[in-house]
Amino acid sequence: MMRMLRQLWQGVEGLSAWLRMVAVLVAFTIVIGGMIWQRMRLLQTGREVIVPMRPVDPRDLFRGHYALLNYDFSRIETSRVRDFDQLRNNGGRSAFSPSGTIFVVLRKDPARPPFWAFSHALLKPPEKLGREEVFLRCKRSWFGARAIFVNCGIERFYAPKERALKLERELRGRWRFDRNRGRMVPEEGARVPGVILRVNARGEAAIAGLYVDGKRILVDGLL
Amino acid sequence: MNGGELAPSDEAYLGRLRADLSRWVREGRISPQLAEDLARDAQAHARQVDASASSTTSGESARSAMPVPRQRGNRMVGAMFTLAGVLLAAGLLSFVAANWDSMSRLARLAWVMGGLWGGGLLAVWLREKAGRLYAEGMFLLTALAFGGAMALVAQIFHISGDPERFLLTWSMGALALGALMGSEAASVAGLLLALGWSLVAIGELNLAPWVFMTSRPMGSTAPWHWPFLLPLLVAAGLTMLHRWRWLAQVVVFALLAWLTYNLATLGASQRAMMESVFRLLPFVGLLAALTGVWLARASNEEARLFAIPLIWQGTLHAWGFSLLVATGDLMRRVLRELAGGGLPQEASGFWPHVALVALALLALAGVVTRRIAWWEALPPLVFGLWQWGLPYWPAFLVSKWVAGGLSLMLAVWLMALGLEHERKGLWRLGMALFGLAVFWLYVVTIGSLLGTAGFFLGAGLLLLVLALGGWRFLAWLERRQGEMNAQPPHEEEAP
Structure with a gap:
C-alpha cells in the first residue's frame, strides 16, 4: 500500500x-x-416566473446586506404534497428523511397577473406539467407532522447598502402580522411586491430581479 | 544526500561538526581536504527520516545541504511566511467583504481570482527558490482564496446556497492542491473543511429538523455520514506518505470530532441525545488513546505517526469531557466574567501581570547567564514593561491594538526561540499564543470589519516583510560563511 x-x-x-x-x-x-x-x-434562457414575496421580518428587511426572502411555498402543508401518503405507505423510510429533494409546482395565477402561485408539491419529479406550470427543485430543510419547510436557493437577495436601504423603505409597510394565521400577510389594498425568477427545465431557479409597484427592478449583470 | 531530511538529532550533530571542522581548519589543525572528507563521511552516515517520502525539489536539496543554523533559520522564516499567509488571507477576505459595495462585481471577482492565481504561482516560485516551508503560507492562501471566490460568485448571483455542497467542493479543491503540490498546510485546510462538510451534513440529516421538537421526526435516516471517511483516508495517506506530523494531529482530531458528532445524534430525542453524549464520549477518547498505545508498538513506522496524537487527543477527549461535566458550571461563570470584563481591567489583572513580569525576569536571567542573546530577551522585556506600567501609560498605549500587537510579537518571539534552541514546547506555546491573540483580536474587532481587514492585512504584510528580510539575512550569512570557509587557513594565520 x-x-x-x-x-x-x-x-x-x-x-x-x-x-x-x-x-x-x-x-x-x-x-x-x-x-x-x-x-x-x-x-438568459430560463423561463420567467414572478412569484409574490413575503419578507421574514419587514421592519428590518435588509439585515446586513441581504434580505431573507420568504415565499408562499417556503412552508408547505403535508396535505399539499400529492405523493406524501402514497410514499408514506410504500416508499419506506428514505423517502421521509428530513433532508432531501422536494419538487414545488407553480402555476400562473389568472386572478393576480403577472404572479405565479404555488399549486402543489411532489416528493418525486413531476412526470407531466401543464403549459402554464413550472416546477422548482428544492431542498427540504426540515419537516414535522403537518408541514415541510423548503429551501430553493432563492432565499437571499444581496444589495449594496444604499440600494438595500432604498428598497427597504419602499417595501416597508406592505405587510402586517396575522395572529390567526401566524404569519405575515399583505396590508389591505397594498400592492404585493414579487421576485422575478428564471427557471430551467431541470427546476433550477435564479433570481433575476425584483418586481415592485408594477416595475421590474432587474438585477444587473457581472459588470 | 538524496533529498531526504535528516533526523533532528543528526542534523544538530552535523551542524556542530561542521562548525568545529571550520574552526579546526582556520586554526590549522587539519587540512581543508580532510575537513571536507570528514564532513562528507558524517553526512553519508547520518540517519535520514525518509529519503523516498520527502520532496526532492531543487530547493529542498539545497536546503538539506545547508549548515544547521541556516536550517533553523529557514524553519523560523518559513513559519513566518506561513503565518503571514494566514494573516494575508484573513485580511484579504475581510477587506473584500468590507469593500463589497464600492467595487463592481467584475472587480470583486478579479480581486479573488488574482489572489488565487497570484498566491498559487508565488507559492511555486517560493518553493523553487527557497524550499517547501517558505511556500506553505501561499499554498494555504490559494486554498482559502478558492472558497472566497466561490462565495463571491454566490453573492453576485444571489445564490442562497447549499453549504454542504460548497464545503465539499472547497475541501476537495484544497485536498487536491495539498496532494498534488505536497503542501501540508493546504491538506490540513482541506481536511478541516471536509470535517465542516460532514458536520453540516450530519446536522441536516439529524439535528436541524428536530432541535425544536421533543422527538425525532418519523422515519429519519441513520445519522452516520460515511462519505467523510474518503477525505479522511486521503489525508491519512498523505500523512503517511510525507510523514506530516501536523496533518497526523488533524486527522486524529477530525476522526474524533466526526465520531463524537455522529454519536451525539444517536438519541431518539434532544434529551436522550445529550445523555448519549455524556455517556459515550469518554469511551470514544479512551478507545482512541488505547489504539494509540497499540500503534506505538507497531513495527510500521508510518502507522506510528498516529500513535502520539491518538494517545494525547484521546486522553484529552476522555478527561476533558469528564472535567467539562464536573466543572461546567464553574467554566460558564468564568467565561461570563471574562466576557463582561474590559481590556484594561483584564490586562492589569493580577495573574497576567505576574505571568508577564515573571517572563520578563526569566528572559533577563537568560541574558545574564548567557543562555539567550539580548535581542532574544527584548520582546518579553518590552511586554513586561508595558504590563507593569499599565496604570501609568497614556490611553493610546493601553488600546486593544497595542495589546494585540504585543501579543503577536510575543508569540513570534516564543516560536523563534523554540526553533533556535530546538525546544518544541516553546514553539507550541508560541503557536497557541499566536492563535489566541489572532482570535481575540478578531473577536474585539467584530463590528468594525474594515478595521479587522486593515489589521490582518497590516500584520500579514509586516510579517511578510520580516520573513523576506530574514530570508535575505540568512542568504547573506551563508555567503559570508562560504567565503570564510573558502579562505585557506595558513593565510589567516599569517600576520
Whole structure:
C-alpha cells in the first residue's frame, strides 16, 4: 500500500511543479467559471416566473446586506404534497428523511397577473406539467407532522447598502402580522411586491430581479 | 544526500561538526581536504527520516545541504511566511467583504481570482527558490482564496446556497492542491473543511429538523455520514506518505470530532441525545488513546505517526469531557466574567501581570547567564514593561491594538526561540499564543470589519516583510560563511 502511494507520488513529483500548480489553478478556475456560466445561462434562457414575496421580518428587511426572502411555498402543508401518503405507505423510510429533494409546482395565477402561485408539491419529479406550470427543485430543510419547510436557493437577495436601504423603505409597510394565521400577510389594498425568477427545465431557479409597484427592478449583470 | 531530511538529532550533530571542522581548519589543525572528507563521511552516515517520502525539489536539496543554523533559520522564516499567509488571507477576505459595495462585481471577482492565481504561482516560485516551508503560507492562501471566490460568485448571483455542497467542493479543491503540490498546510485546510462538510451534513440529516421538537421526526435516516471517511483516508495517506506530523494531529482530531458528532445524534430525542453524549464520549477518547498505545508498538513506522496524537487527543477527549461535566458550571461563570470584563481591567489583572513580569525576569536571567542573546530577551522585556506600567501609560498605549500587537510579537518571539534552541514546547506555546491573540483580536474587532481587514492585512504584510528580510539575512550569512570557509587557513594565520 505504502509502496503504491510512493510510486504514485514519484510519478506526480516527476511533473514540473509549475505544471501541477497551473493544472490545479485551471481546475479551480473551471469550477468558478462553471458557476458563473451556469447562472448566466439560466438567467438568459430560463423561463420567467414572478412569484409574490413575503419578507421574514419587514421592519428590518435588509439585515446586513441581504434580505431573507420568504415565499408562499417556503412552508408547505403535508396535505399539499400529492405523493406524501402514497410514499408514506410504500416508499419506506428514505423517502421521509428530513433532508432531501422536494419538487414545488407553480402555476400562473389568472386572478393576480403577472404572479405565479404555488399549486402543489411532489416528493418525486413531476412526470407531466401543464403549459402554464413550472416546477422548482428544492431542498427540504426540515419537516414535522403537518408541514415541510423548503429551501430553493432563492432565499437571499444581496444589495449594496444604499440600494438595500432604498428598497427597504419602499417595501416597508406592505405587510402586517396575522395572529390567526401566524404569519405575515399583505396590508389591505397594498400592492404585493414579487421576485422575478428564471427557471430551467431541470427546476433550477435564479433570481433575476425584483418586481415592485408594477416595475421590474432587474438585477444587473457581472459588470 | 538524496533529498531526504535528516533526523533532528543528526542534523544538530552535523551542524556542530561542521562548525568545529571550520574552526579546526582556520586554526590549522587539519587540512581543508580532510575537513571536507570528514564532513562528507558524517553526512553519508547520518540517519535520514525518509529519503523516498520527502520532496526532492531543487530547493529542498539545497536546503538539506545547508549548515544547521541556516536550517533553523529557514524553519523560523518559513513559519513566518506561513503565518503571514494566514494573516494575508484573513485580511484579504475581510477587506473584500468590507469593500463589497464600492467595487463592481467584475472587480470583486478579479480581486479573488488574482489572489488565487497570484498566491498559487508565488507559492511555486517560493518553493523553487527557497524550499517547501517558505511556500506553505501561499499554498494555504490559494486554498482559502478558492472558497472566497466561490462565495463571491454566490453573492453576485444571489445564490442562497447549499453549504454542504460548497464545503465539499472547497475541501476537495484544497485536498487536491495539498496532494498534488505536497503542501501540508493546504491538506490540513482541506481536511478541516471536509470535517465542516460532514458536520453540516450530519446536522441536516439529524439535528436541524428536530432541535425544536421533543422527538425525532418519523422515519429519519441513520445519522452516520460515511462519505467523510474518503477525505479522511486521503489525508491519512498523505500523512503517511510525507510523514506530516501536523496533518497526523488533524486527522486524529477530525476522526474524533466526526465520531463524537455522529454519536451525539444517536438519541431518539434532544434529551436522550445529550445523555448519549455524556455517556459515550469518554469511551470514544479512551478507545482512541488505547489504539494509540497499540500503534506505538507497531513495527510500521508510518502507522506510528498516529500513535502520539491518538494517545494525547484521546486522553484529552476522555478527561476533558469528564472535567467539562464536573466543572461546567464553574467554566460558564468564568467565561461570563471574562466576557463582561474590559481590556484594561483584564490586562492589569493580577495573574497576567505576574505571568508577564515573571517572563520578563526569566528572559533577563537568560541574558545574564548567557543562555539567550539580548535581542532574544527584548520582546518579553518590552511586554513586561508595558504590563507593569499599565496604570501609568497614556490611553493610546493601553488600546486593544497595542495589546494585540504585543501579543503577536510575543508569540513570534516564543516560536523563534523554540526553533533556535530546538525546544518544541516553546514553539507550541508560541503557536497557541499566536492563535489566541489572532482570535481575540478578531473577536474585539467584530463590528468594525474594515478595521479587522486593515489589521490582518497590516500584520500579514509586516510579517511578510520580516520573513523576506530574514530570508535575505540568512542568504547573506551563508555567503559570508562560504567565503570564510573558502579562505585557506595558513593565510589567516599569517600576520
